[in-house]
Amino acid sequence: MENWREPLLRGTDSITILDFTESCGPRQSLNKNSDAVDYFNLLFPYSLMELIANETNAKAKTCQFLGQRDPDWVPVAAHEIKGFIGLSILMGLQSLPEPANYWSWQHYDNCHTFFRAMSIKRFQQISNNIWMGSLLTSMEEEEGEGSGSDRLRLFRPMLSILGDSMWEAYQPNRCLAIDRALLPSLETEAGQAKGNPKAQPGVWLLCDSKSGYCHRLLIHMGREKENELGFSVVPPLVEGLQQKHHQLFLGSSLASAPLMQMLLDKGIYASSSFPPPSPILPRELWEQGQLEKPGDFLQRQLGPLLATRWKDTKEMGCLSTNAEPGQPDTVWRKSQTKVGELSPIERPLAFRLLQENMRGVDICKQLLACNPLGGLPLDKHWRSLFWFLVNLSIVNAFIVLRESRKENPPSWVQGGLFTQANFRKRLGHQLAKCAERQARIHSENKEGLASVREVALQGNPNKLRHRLVKLTAKTKRCKNCNLKNLRHESVFGCIVCKANLCKQPSCFWEYHGFSPHHSGSPNVGFIMEDMRNTTGADRFDDSSEWGPLGPESDLDEAMAPVEDMGSDTDNEEMEVEGLGKDVDEIVHEGESKQQPAASDPPVTPPTVRPVVKEREDTLSVRLLRIVLFALCCGERQAAKQLSTQSNLIRAWLKDKEKQLERDGRGPGKGEAVERMVEWVMAQREQQLPLNEKNLFQRASEIHSQDGHSSAFRISYDWAVSFMLQHSLGWQAVGRTATVSCRLPRSMEDNANSFTKFTRKHIQAHDLPHTGIAAMDELSVFVDIEVLADPAKVDKEDALQLVGTREPLVTIYLSALADGTMLRTLVLIKGQLPKMQGTGLANSVLLEAKVEGFTRDEELALWESLVWRQHMLDQNRSTKGMLILDGHRGHVSKDFLTTLGATGTLPAVVPAGCTCRLQPLEMCLRPVLQSFLLARWARLAAEGGAAGVTHKDLVQLLVAWLVEALSYLEEQPDLLRQSFHLTDLVPGQRDQEMTKTLAETQSELMSTLREALLGPEVLEPESPAELKQEDSRGKEDMEAGEERVDEEQEAGEERVDEEQEAGEESVDEEQEAGEVRVDEEQEVKEGKVDEEQESGEGTLDENYKAAIEMDTTKDNILEKVEEEMEPLPESQETGGSHEEVSPS
Known part of the structure; x- marks a missing residue:
């Protein structure tokens, strides 16, 4: 006891804790398409499946030779072992009295999975004969010949493979825990526990303190003394961790002062707690001093060892080498004097570290106890240990999936919440599918x-x-x-x-x-x-x-990617509860679609009620999901994320549009549909993500409300049709005209009312153009992980314009109706970078804050630095008008009050209508978005994005912004025409507009885009843009001109070389018609070739007219033809295509 003394002051000879600098976390190369079974294969590799299959067959063959059991045994394969484990996982999810109940329709709804995988007899055969080691080892063990040898020889091959996979899949973090785990209790045939739990082998686990991942396990068969147990267990588990400064938290039965000193010599810090009076510490240390009230603690030091006694609700002891003396924090406990209240107590650093990191093995054991394997006999210790190892591999696979995909969870993870039950269900179905394929092969043989x-x-x-x-x-x-x-x-x-x-x-x-x-x-x-x-x-x-x-x-629709979806008749309607399928799993479907013969129309007799709906020219569920992804996020993202060619996606979009046009299905009507349209457009306005998940979630909310239950049926077909019918697909920024977009009736009424209100107010107060302004924000999001990860070469996705996190940079754009740009406010999250250049002070204002600005702070800064300064600079006292949307706190009470103090009337654009009524959306904002993305993409393609830091990126963005604004200051006509396009300024549109609205907007964006990016012509990026390239000037056609009759069309229309191919619209009543254009690019006659009604037309003939009329699109259309030609969907759509560019 004389060697234990009070802790020294910090800085003399106190304990020094070195930092942990090693890389840690999941260490695997699986892509985003990987599913539950892929993560399980990481921890339970195929070589281990083959080992089990081979040893099981060897044991069964020997037993057959000895005449002991199973004379009709059929050799088992590795895939069948997978299916056997999968069925055991599913059995653990729902407990039934007998294993045979899982093959019964009366007891188990999902029994078809078990029927297709294997029979109950086969399952019991594998369960009785499963083996994982040498049969010679087993015979020696049964005869007692191997009592003096290694008692774990049976498991050594399996433990070797498992140990390597567990260690390689996850790099250890700083804090680790070691403690004992109990094997499942042995059971009799009646299900009653038997045997003494203390006689079970000791299984010691090395687990991550936070996630519970098991890095290594040790099966200890000896019976050392208590003070020697730590030296037998800990060193093998920490092999490979030396001199890396890990912190190890030990179970109380392993702790001892010599062990901790040995670990410290190897560069591993350790800590352990124990109740008093433990022999780990000298008795005098326990008797010295009394801890009277909660929060009192006593510490003594012996070299680098620190002994701590602390009284919480009861007194505890701790021995550690990872904490400095003292440094207490405050924790709250139940008050012992006041009922129902909490009182603060002090907690020393040693116990804080221990309590925060000691539960690693407990977390692992909780996951092991959640839905364990079922339907298996546990009558022997070796069986109990074998299934414990399998269950541990499942838990580790779940943790690797959760830790590696927590920032980007698969779509089948509901709400981003990873649950082991859903993981086991999905894994069980996928493993059972392996046995189903094997059973199919056997049946064919x-x-x-x-x-x-x-x-x-x-x-x-x-x-x-x-x-x-x-x-x-x-x-x-x-x-x-x-x-x-x-x-x-x-x-x-x-x-x-x-x-x-x-x-x-x-x-x-x-x-x-x-x-x-x-x-x-x-x-x-x-x-x-x-x-x-x-x-x-x-x-x-x-x-x-x-x-x-x-x-x-x-079928269990939540497991739909696992089920057989390659049939000729896919489920057309998929309810919301069946949306658990991962978009990343989608593969191209090669099955041909069903096509009715032209000579045999599908007529249903009136006396027979049809069971199967007609499925003419419908896309499968898989293709619909790809199309929906493209409509939400763009064709380029869909092609990149789903490994699908853009031309194929574009062809499927056209097929769906033609189907809607052929069926005569117009845009849906009703309040529920209009609310959905408004929500989608509001998501686009606020730069919020639009995807399958939130689209169906919003539709479900509207669908469940009173009066809307019959408005629409939620399915993938409905979602794609809804997006196409209302022109809600993803728009290529800076390239697609939006001023003439269609709006639902209620939104159209709101837009007209807003226009009348602004025009009336401007006329009533005689507002000058210098007093009419528009303001909008542009948020730039940055994926810091992608930017900082040196392993990711492609940095293009690091810069994004859609997101839910706090943006790195927020740009406040504002302009006057006379074409003058007000100063642009740039708000930065972080430190203010050092900028060079004289033009910065004149056009851009920079403000930075490390923790970022709130919405109210952003608006207050813009009002004080930009708008108020402009109003003060006016020569005379005048009122003003500010056009802005109703998002991002624009209608907050504080901001409206501040605007009112400057004599400004806020004109709040109705939700979803900014595409038509916000002047900055006509040209400036979308082209600026395109400009920033293009500059970053060029930098990333040239390799200049590698090594770019947070501050470097801010400097680049500001420099690019100054470059764009410098051009706009010299071209006020672009902004002035943007105001005129919205028709908010009285009289200007009618006086100055000589072209259609869409043409004028496209010309404005094209002018600014070419000035900023150069005259390069980019490939169309959105379905809307493809339509515009096929049908320019369609907006100024009257409703009666949209349908061209045979008699009116003949000899009356001439198609000039400068007109786009899709300027004509074929009468919808001509179901099998096709406009034929001769080589001189003229429409000689608008009649439809009657021979094409028999279905003899081909895809090449359909596109021939478009290719001849517009040579600028030769390459695009040829690629579409080449990609669509081998598609069964395109080959069987019949011989009639009404028009090249579907409307």
Whole structure:
């Protein structure tokens, strides 16, 4: 005790803690398309699956030779082991009394997954024979010959593979914890616990203190003394961590002063707590001094070792080498004197570090106990240990997924909240799918045996199982639909009846005399003899009314990417609860779509109620999701994120537009639809992200409100149709005219009222153009992680104009109606950079704040530095008008009051209408966005973005902004015409506008874009821009001119070389017509070739006219033709295309 003394003062000979500087976290190279099974394969590699399969087969073969069990054993493959583990995972999610219940329709709704993976007999066979080590080791253990050898020889190969994968997948963080985990208790056949838990092997885990990831495990079989246990357990677990300054938090049974001194000598700090009076500390230290009240603590030091006694609710002791003496903080505990109140107490640094980081193993054990594997016998210690290792791999895979994708979670992670239950469900289905493929291969290999069995049962056909299989190599008509004059083709059919049927369950059941809403799976089918023995309540009778609609599908739609979606009839309508599929998983669909013959129109007899809807020229769910992604985020992003060619996406967009036009489906009407349109346009205005998730979430909110439940049905087909019908697709910034965009009736009324209000106010107060201004913000977001990560070569995505985080730079743009630019305010989050150049002070104001500005602070700065200064500079006292949107705090009470003090009337543009009524949106803001993105993309392509820091990026943005504004100051006519385009200034539009509004806006943007970026012609980036290139000047056509009749068109219209190809619009009643243009680029006659009605036209003929009329688009259209030619969807759309550019 004489060596323990009071801690020294800081700076003399006190404890010094060195910083941890190593890289840490998940260490894997999986891409964004990776799913749950890919992360599981990281921790439980395929080599381990093969090891288990080989050893299991060897054991079963030996047992067969000895005549012990399973004479009918069939060798198992690695994929079947995967499926077996997947089914065990699913069993753990829902506990049932018997394993056989999971193969029963009465007990388990999702039993079709189990049926398709393997039978209950096969599952039990694998469960009884599964093995992971040498059989010789097992025989020695059973005979007692190996009692003196390594008792873990059976697990050594498995432990070696698992140990390497666990260590490689995740680099250790600074703080780690070591403690013991208990194996699952042994159970009897009746499910009762047996054996002594203390007799189980000791499993010690090295886990991350925050995430609970298990880096390494040690199975300890010895029985050392308590003070020697730490030396047996800790050194093997910390191998490879020396001299990296990790902090290790040990269980109380491992701690000792010599062990901590040894760890400190290896560059590892340690800490551990224990209750008094522990022999870890001398008895005198426990008896010295009394801790009377909570918060009291006593510390003694022995070299680098620090012993701490602290009284919380009760007294505890701590031995550490990772904390300096003292440095208490404050924690709150229940007051011992006042009921229901909290009182502050002091907590020394040693206990603060311990309490914050000691729970790593506890977190891991909690995850292990959540939905463990099910349906497995735990009658032996080796079985318990084996399934513990499998379960630990699942937990580690979940943690790696959560830590590596927490900033960009997959779409199947609801609300960005990672839950292990959803991960296990998805992983279980994907692993079970592996066994399903294996079972399919086996069934194909045994097709000859199945035929022999059918021949044997021909004498009693009622014992054959009717089920849906892939029946033919080529598609044939569905027998059930053919009875209703519906033309649907399929390669699937009933294996007994030899009749081709749609893959939809309804056709299979209805063809066999059941209700089309029968809940069974057609893949499992039925035996006629068994069905006759049932009550027959589910049989379908033509004379009776159909019952209420049952489940639309037996499949679990949340696991849809795992299920077979490559059929010829995909589910058309997918409800909101089935949106758990990851967009990154989408792959190109090669299945051909169903196409009705032109000579056999789909006519439904009035006496028969149709079951299957016509699916002419419809895109599959997968393609609809790609198209929806492109409409929300742009074709370029969709092509990049989903690894799909832009030309294919563009072709699918055109197909969908043609389908909507052919079906005559106009924009939806009603309050609910108008609210959805307003919300989408408001998202665009505020630079907020628009994606599948928030689109469906908003639609669900509106759909669930009173009176809107029947306004629309939420599905992918509805979402794509909604975006296209209302022209809400992603617009290429600075390239797409928006002044003539269509608005719903309520928004159109709001826009007209706003225009009348502003014009009336300007006339009533005789406001000069110098008193009329428009203000808008431009936010620039930066992904700091992408910018700072040296491993990511492509830095183009680091700069973004859409986001939900706080922007790095906010640019306040403002201009007057006479074309004068007011000073631009740039607000920076961070320190103010040093800028060079004399033009900065005249055009741009810079303000910076480390923690960033609030909305109120931003508006107050702009009002005081920009607007108030302008109003004071007016020669005479006059009123003003400020045009701005209603977002970002513009209508807050403080800001409106401040504007009123300067005599300014705020003209707040209605939500969703800035594309038509905000003057800065006509040219300046969108082109400035395009300019900043183009400059950054050029810098990133040239490699100049590598090594760019936070301050460097701010300097670049400000420099580019000054460059753009310097040109605008010399071209006031651009801004003056922007005000005239909105028609907010009385009389100016009619006097000066000689072209259509869209042409004028496009010309303004083109002029500014060429001045800033040069005369380079970029490829169209949005569907709207493609339309504009195909149909210039369409806005000034009257409603009656949009439909051209055969008799009015012949010889009356001439198409000049400077006009765009899509200036004509073909009459919608000419369903199979096609405008033919000769080589002299003239429309000789507007009649439709009657021969094309028979469906003999081709895609090349459809685009021939457009190519001849506009040579500037040759390359684009040729690429579209080349990409669309091999598509089954395009080949089967028939021979009639009404127009080149669908409206």
